[in-house]
Amino acid sequence: MTNPVSTHPDTARVHDGVVEVIAARTLYDVGHLRPESHFEADLGIDSVIMESVLLSVREHFALSAELPAGPATIGELVDAVRAALAADAESGAPAPAATDAGAADPVTEAVVAAAMRQTQYQRHQLALDADLEGELGVDSVVLTSVVAEATERLGLTGPAPDLAGATTLRALADALRACAPAVRNTAPSAEATGGAGTDTPEPRRAPGSAPGTGPDDWDHRSMKDFTEQRDPDLFAKTRSFAGYLRSREKDRLYWYGMPLHSKCGNRAVIFDELEGRKREFLMFASNNYLGLANHPGVIEAVVDATRTYGATHTGSRFIGGTNMLHKELERRLAAFKQRPACIVYPGGYSANLGAISALVKSYDTLVVDRLNHMSIVDGARLSGAVRKIYRHNDMADLERILSRSAEQGTGGRLIVADGVFSMHGDVCDLPEIVRLAKEYDARVMIDDAHSTGVLGVRGSGTAEHFGLKGEVDLELGTMSKTLAGMGGFVVGEEEVVEYLRYYSNSYVFAANIPAGVAAGLIAAIDVIEAEPERLKRLWTNIGTLRGRLLEAGFDLEHSESAILPIVIGDERRAMEMGRAVRARGLFCQTVVYPGVPLGDARLRVSVTCEHTPQDLDLAAEIFVDAARETGVLPTP
Numbered sequence: 001m002t003n004p005v006s007t008h009p010d011t012a013r014v015h016d017g018v019v020e021v022i023a024a025r026t027l028y029d030v031g032h033l034r035p036e037s038h039f040e041a042d043l044g045i046d047s048v049i050m051e052s053v054l055l056s057v058r059e060h061f062a063l064s065a066e067l068p069a070g071p072a073t074i075g076e077l078v079d080a081v082r083a084a085l086a087a088d089a090e091s092g093a094p095a096p097a098a099t100d101a102g103a104a105d106p107v108t109e110a111v112v113a114a115a116m117r118q119t120q121y122q123r124h125q126l127a128l129d130a131d132l133e134g135e136l137g138v139d140s141v142v143l144t145s146v147v148a149e150a151t152e153r154l155g156l157t158g159p160a161p162d163l164a165g166a167t168t169l170r171a172l173a174d175a176l177r178a179c180a181p182a183v184r185n186t187a188p189s190a191e192a193t194g195g196a197g198t199d200t201p202e203p204r205r206a207p208g209s210a211p212g213t214g215p216d217d218w219d220h221r222s223m224k225d226f227t228e229q230r231d232p233d234l235f236a237k238t239r240s241f242a243g244y245l246r247s248r249e250k251d252r253l254y255w256y257g258m259p260l261h262s263k264c265g266n267r268a269v270i271f272d273e274l275e276g277r278k279r280e281f282l283m284f285a286s287n288n289y290l291g292l293a294n295h296p297g298v299i300e301a302v303v304d305a306t307r308t309y310g311a312t313h314t315g316s317r318f319i320g321g322t323n324m325l326h327k328e329l330e331r332r333l334a335a336f337k338q339r340p341a342c343i344v345y346p347g348g349y350s351a352n353l354g355a356i357s358a359l360v361k362s363y364d365t366l367v368v369d370r371l372n373h374m375s376i377v378d379g380a381r382l383s384g385a386v387r388k389i390y391r392h393n394d395m396a397d398l399e400r401i402l403s404r405s406a407e408q409g410t411g412g413r414l415i416v417a418d419g420v421f422s423m424h425g426d427v428c429d430l431p432e433i434v435r436l437a438k439e440y441d442a443r444v445m446i447d448d449a450h451s452t453g454v455l456g457v458r459g460s461g462t463a464e465h466f467g468l469k470g471e472v473d474l475e476l477g478t479m480s481k482t483l484a485g486m487g488g489f490v491v492g493e494e495e496v497v498e499y500l501r502y503y504s505n506s507y508v509f510a511a512n513i514p515a516g517v518a519a520g521l522i523a524a525i526d527v528i529e530a531e532p533e534r535l536k537r538l539w540t541n542i543g544t545l546r547g548r549l550l551e552a553g554f555d556l557e558h559s560e561s562a563i564l565p566i567v568i569g570d571e572r573r574a575m576e577m578g579r580a581v582r583a584r585g586l587f588c589q590t591v592v593y594p595g596v597p598l599g600d601a602r603l604r605v606s607v608t609c610e611h612t613p614q615d616l617d618l619a620a621e622i623f624v625d626a627a628r629e630t631g632v633l634p635t636p
Helices: 013-028 046-062 074-091 108-117 140-154 169-178 236-250 297-310 324-337 348-359 374-381 395-408 428-439 494-503 515-530 532-554 571-583 611-632
Strands: 269-271 277-283 340-345 365-369 386-391 413-418 443-447 474-478 488-492 563-569 589-591 601-606
Touching: 013 074, 013 108, 046 074, 074 611, 108 140, 108 169, 140 169, 236 515, 277 611, 297 515, 324 340, 324 488, 324 515, 340 348, 340 494, 348 374, 348 413, 348 443, 348 474, 348 494, 365 374, 365 395, 374 413, 386 395, 395 413, 395 428, 413 428, 428 443, 488 494, 515 532, 532 563, 532 611, 563 571, 563 611, 571 601, 571 611, 601 611
Parallel strands: 365 386, 365 413, 413 443, 443 474
Antiparallel strands: 269 277, 340 488, 474 488, 563 601, 589 601
């Protein structure tokens, strides 16, 4: 006779496991998920998400058979899991392996629960000693959310924990436990936590609240402080941020989004909203690397096609939105990139979202460089895939991650990296990425947003630069930079591109670029191919300014492109140097969080072929003077 305990698993245990999985996949609070909650009517879980939930539940309980697709409520799904567990017990199938995640003290439980909600991992996938970036794919942005939620769950009021060394969930729990004696006392033993002192800590400032005052009354907050401000009023964070933004603008430290009143060439007229007047600036904030945005042939092509085909087509590519110029543009891009086929998206951002989410699913693994563009990060989140982050351009770390992922799963693997990293200017180690991908049976996608028109003898991008044409599975790019238009694209094998056409939501359900823009892009490719001297002039300018800045003592990291980062580190000093540069009539980007991590602030200088030798001399002089004024460089 069969043991009734094994054939009728405990309902509460199964219910808790099912709810954990649903919470991780949907980001609902566990308390919101009741047995009677209807998946569609109450929770908005459609058939696509439901398929992922069922697969995750099956993996969570190590069920041998697929779950039925019929359950309409959480209670019905719990019953289906109980029946499947009973059937497995009858057949002698092995029980699911135990996990250490969340099995310790309340602090660890809070950290694991927060990590589940913020990452969509299931509890059994969150090993306490797994590396947050390399094994769990938890970047600094996600970590901020995990810490905020765990802190709220624990009711911590002490100072924010020092997370500099927290590379695992266990270390994160230890850091949180050290924040307040009340929480520390819930741990199994004080000695296990490192035995911090018992003095009452200062109250911790909530995100977005008024800053403490220092000797110079400097507001030490950054944009990071407003991302996790929690309040019953959804807009409370916007009011907190508005005050912070106004103070930064009053000090002339934030000046983002000021409108142009002219073409954007080596110089541009901009309305300085902080001074209330138009000013001409020396322009080093443009990605118009080959000057094609102002080329007469490109402009004329846009005008002629707009007159012929109208302002736009008002439809998606599948429903009345395909123009003959879209087809021609895809053919020309494929030929320019020397690949069989091309798909054009409404933007470079949507190209990453659409391509990644179409190809990579929850059972697959996405392996990404730590400094990839945010569109790749968001594409990973949208896909629901397991994300692994390797240290920037660290091929040993990439191999370690590929080796472990090959051992752990049966799904596919996609390595995604920027060709040129947009805030750092360095180039990915493509030869080694390709070699490792072949060794570990992974696919490769390279984002050539800042490589197209810059790298390679013909300017076709990273693969050409390294002599690896045809060795990279997918090459992605944007057309809003060198190509002087709007839109994004992916080139690759024909069957892969056709799959993307039908499964990329950002292509299927979005209107594409207008015919006039497509015509301008075709004309831009014509100019690149007919005037190779533009690319040569660009690299002459890059070498000139780069040499002058290095000679002056600036840290440009490992830049090998048209992007020259002047690395400063401290956010306040970077903003002050940006202000000093602007006051001298030069326009470039001051990059702070979230463009780069805290402590890595910089000025981002973009060089184009339109800059004259006089422009480069003046720019170098301005950067040196501003750096000495603000203490970035020593005064001679």
